[in-house]
Amino acid sequence: MLGLTAETLASESKLPVSTIEALETDANSADAKALATVRSVLETRGVLFLASGGDDAGGAGVRFKHWAEDGSIRPENLNATNDD
Missing domain, CATH: 1.10.260 (434 Repressor (Amino-terminal Domain))
Structure with a gap:
C-alpha cells in the first residue's frame, strides 16, 4: 500500500x-x-486501520487517512457530476 x-x-x-x-x-x-x-x-x-464489526464502513481493513478525514472524494466515487 x-x-x-x-x-x-x-x-x-x-x-x-x-x-x-x-x-x-x-x-x-x-x-x-x-x-x-x-x-x-x-x-x-497515513494508514488508517478499520475495525471489524457491524458498522457501515464495510468491515475490517485499511485505507489512507486523508480519504477519511479531509472530505475528499474516494477514487471509486469519482464521476462526471463531481469532476472539477
Missing part, C-alpha cells in the same frame, strides 16, 4: 528485519509489542 521495503519499515520501527518478515508471514503469532510498533509507524505514514 505504501511501497515500503522490509528494511525501511524495520529502520523506522527500530525492529530487526527478521521481525518485520515474521509479521508479514504470520501476524497472528507475532509479538504484540512489535505489532503495535509497526502499526504506529504505518499510522504515522
Whole structure:
C-alpha cells in the first residue's frame, strides 16, 4: 500500500528485519509489542486501520487517512457530476 521495503519499515520501527518478515508471514503469532510498533509507524505514514464489526464502513481493513478525514472524494466515487 505504501511501497515500503522490509528494511525501511524495520529502520523506522527500530525492529530487526527478521521481525518485520515474521509479521508479514504470520501476524497472528507475532509479538504484540512489535505489532503495535509497526502499526504506529504505518499510522504515522497515513494508514488508517478499520475495525471489524457491524458498522457501515464495510468491515475490517485499511485505507489512507486523508480519504477519511479531509472530505475528499474516494477514487471509486469519482464521476462526471463531481469532476472539477
